[in-house]
Amino acid sequence: MTSPTTSDAVGEFRRLSNGDPELQAHGKYYSCSFLLDMEHHRFLVRMHKGTVEELVTDPEPLSSYDFAIRADAETWHGFCQEVPSPMCHGIWAATFRRGMRLEGDLLVLMQNLRCVTRQLELLRITGPLGGAGRDTARRDARR
C-alpha cells in the first residue's frame, strides 16, 4: 500500500495541468508564478507559456512570486472537493465569504484570470495538495 505523501497530489496536479485541453488552447501567454498557501503546506507554481515549469512544495522563505492565494486548510479542503460546497467553490467566492486572501501583484492575476481559474479547478480532481492525490487515494482504497 502506498502511504499518502504530499507529492502524490502535487504530481497529479502538474500532470493534469500540462495535459489540460483548455490550458493548451488558451495558455500561449500564461506565464507567471504564484503561491498557493494551504495553511499546513505552501506550493509555488511557476507557469511558462501554459505549462508548469516548476512546482515547489514549501518553498524557501524568500522565494519570489507574482501573487499569492492564501486560505485556511478547511477552506481549501472545501475548494478541492469534486463538487465544492457554496462559498468554497472559487477564489472570488472564498475571498468574499471565507476569508481567502489574494495578495501580491493582482494585476498579474487579472491578466491570467481565465487560465488561473481553469487550472485551480483541477484541484477538484486531485483533492488538496497536502495529501494523497484523489486518484491515488482511490487506488489505495481498492487494494
Place this chain on the structure above:
Amino acid sequence: MASGRISPVTGHYVTIDVEDAEYKVFYLENGQGQPLVCQHTAGCHNHQWRGLLEDEQITGRYRVIAYDLARHGKSDPPLNQEWWKHEYRLTADHFTAFVVAFCDALELENPIFMGSSFGGNVALQLALRHPDRFKAVIPVEGADYSPGFYLDWWQHPHANAAQVCASGVWDLMAPQSPDHDRWATWFYYTQGSEAFKGDLYFYSVDHDLRHHLSEIDGERCPVIMLTGEYDYLTTPEDGRRTANAIPGAEFIEMKKIGHFPMSENYPRFAQYLNLALHHIHERTDT
C-alpha cells in the same frame, strides 16, 4: 418556405425617452397573456433569458419580454448625447425611469417585473417607487445592499477586460450547472465590459435600501425573492434578511444554482420561477 428551425421568439426596437436621454431599445418577446418583463444582469444582455423565452409552459400564459438595457446588447448608448465624453455610472433614478418608460412605451398593463442581480436590486427599487405600476416584482439574486463589486479591474487597461469580466463572474455560477450553459454565460460576459463597471456603480454604490425596506408595501405590490445558494454576492442569508424586512414579501432559496440562474441552468430555475408565479397568481388573481 424556410426549412430551418425558426424560433417563435421575435426581436423589436422601441425608441424611448428616459430623463434627458433618448434610447432605441432592443427587446425579445414571445408568448401571450400576462406581461412578464425581464431584466438581464449587469454587463450582460437579454440572451440570458433564452430558456424562458422558449419555455412553452410559461409563454402559453405569459407574454415574456426581455429587453437589453441601454449600452447592452443591441441597445445603443443614448442617441442624443456625446456619451463617450463621460464616465458611465448607472443610478437608481435613471434605472427605474428606464424600466417605467419602456413599459409605458409598450403600453403594458400591470406587468410583472423580474430581474436578476442588479436587475433584482432594481426590482426592489421599483416596488418602493412604483408599486401601482407593476402587478408584482420578482427580485432574483437581489438584496437591500450589495457592496464590493464596483472594481477598477473590470476596465483596467493593462488586462484583457473581456476575460476579466467573464472569468471574474465564473464563481458566481454553481458547479452543478451544465458546462454548456455556464460557458454561454461566460461568453456573454466577454461582450459587456464597457458597461459592466458603470452598471456596478448602481449595484454596489447607489443602491442602498437598508433603511427603506419597511417602506415597501409587499401587499400592494407582491415581492417574491429568489436567491441561489451559490451566490456569494447576495447570499440566501442576504435575500432572506431583505424579504423579512419587507411587509408581505416572500423568500425562496434555490438549491444547486448561482447568481445567473435563468442563464446557467434554466430547467432548475424554472421550477422556482413557476412557484413564484403561482404565488403571485394566488395573491393577485383570486
